[in-house]
Amino acid sequence: MYMTRSRTRASRCIETLQRRWKRYHHRIDPITREPVRFPIFVHVHEGGDSVFSARTLAEYVRVSGDYRNPLTRQPFNRCEVLRLARIVGDPNLAEQEVREAERKRAAEQESLRTWFLGELENDIYMLRDFARRPTSTMPYSTSFVVRQMLAVTFPSLIVNIVRILRLGESYGEHLFVELRSTVRIMRTCMEEEEALTPQFTTALVVFDQFLNDLEHHVQDGTLLAGTTANVVIGGMNIRLNLRDI
Numbered sequence: 001m002y003m004t005r006s007r008t009r010a011s012r013c014i015e016t017l018q019r020r021w022k023r024y025h026h027r028i029d030p031i032t033r034e035p036v037r038f039p040i041f042v043h044v045h046e047g048g049d050s051v052f053s054a055r056t057l058a059e060y061v062r063v064s065g066d067y068r069n070p071l072t073r074q075p076f077n078r079c080e081v082l083r084l085a086r087i088v089g090d091p092n093l094a095e096q097e098v099r100e101a102e103r104k105r106a107a108e109q110e111s112l113r114t115w116f117l118g119e120l121e122n123d124i125y126m127l128r129d130f131a132r133r134p135t136s137t138m139p140y141s142t143s144f145v146v147r148q149m150l151a152v153t154f155p156s157l158i159v160n161i162v163r164i165l166r167l168g169e170s171y172g173e174h175l176f177v178e179l180r181s182t183v184r185i186m187r188t189c190m191e192e193e194e195a196l197t198p199q200f201t202t203a204l205v206v207f208d209q210f211l212n213d214l215e216h217h218v219q220d221g222t223l224l225a226g227t228t229a230n231v232v233i234g235g236m237n238i239r240l241n242l243r244d245i
Contacts, residue, residue: 027051030071031060039087045074058088065103067096109167116167117178119160124182126153127203128190142202149203154210154238158229161214162242165224176215183207 029036029052041054050071061067061084068075076084078096085093127149164171187204190196217223217231229240 024051029053029056031056041084041087043069043074043076043080045069045072047072054084054087058084058090058093061093061099062090065099065106067100113164113167113171116160116164120157120164120179121182123153123157123160124179124207125186127207128186128200142199145199145203146206149206149210150238153207155240157210158214158223158231158238158240159242161218162223162229165218169224172218176211176218179211183211 024036024040024042027036028034030050031052036051037053037055039054041052041057043050043052050069057070060070067081081096082094085091127145161175164175183204187196190200214223214231223229223231229238229242231238231240
């Protein structure tokens with residue numbers, strides 16, 4: 001009798017899977033835009049249902065920490081999260097609060113990084129303002145531009161770079177590439193405006209040396225060591241208190 005019941009349950013399970021296959025095998029996964037692969041995960045919502053390849057959806061949740069339907073942005077309820085974890089055999093997927101906290105923290109860090117990068121761009125474009133002629137007969141001298149860079153531009157840049165690196169040192173991998181790209185764009189704009197003065201050209205040479213030296217300090221870890229930044233730029237020492245940054 002026990003074997004009969006087991007066979008009956010197995011037969012019903014197979015029939016259920018066959019019905020699900022006939023119903024859903026033609027559906028397109030919203031994430032991959034390809035036909036769904038079994039096992040599948042069906043999310044029923046107000047507007048109908050969304051059918052996902054369960055493993056693809058689980059990987060999306062793992063990477064993003066986002067427990068919402070990627071198509072409708074409707075949150076999965078607790079039962080749906082547990083069901084997905086069971087289907088793919090990953091109990092860690094059920095740790096919803098931990099993963100959502102990680103996602104929120106990462107989003108906040110990225111928002112701060114974007115804001116600090118905007119501040120860096122403002123610092124760089126200050127060079128253009130220093131190098132422009134205030135009047136047609138009295139341009140800023142090269143020495144004035146360099147002094148302004150040392151007194152205003154460089155310290156502000158260092159502070160914002162430190163803030164970005166404190167969010168995560170991995171941000172430093174592409175930071176200087178982005179900074180140099182901003183400088184190239186600014187130079188191109190100045191050339192198109194026919195405003196590339198000798199003062200601005202000199203400022204770019206000094207600024208390039210500054211970026212090279214600062215990148216070296218970032219790579220060897222001396223910029224973030226301790227509470228004080230001692231940065232040697234072209235033989236000149238810039239000392240900043242980083243305690244309150």
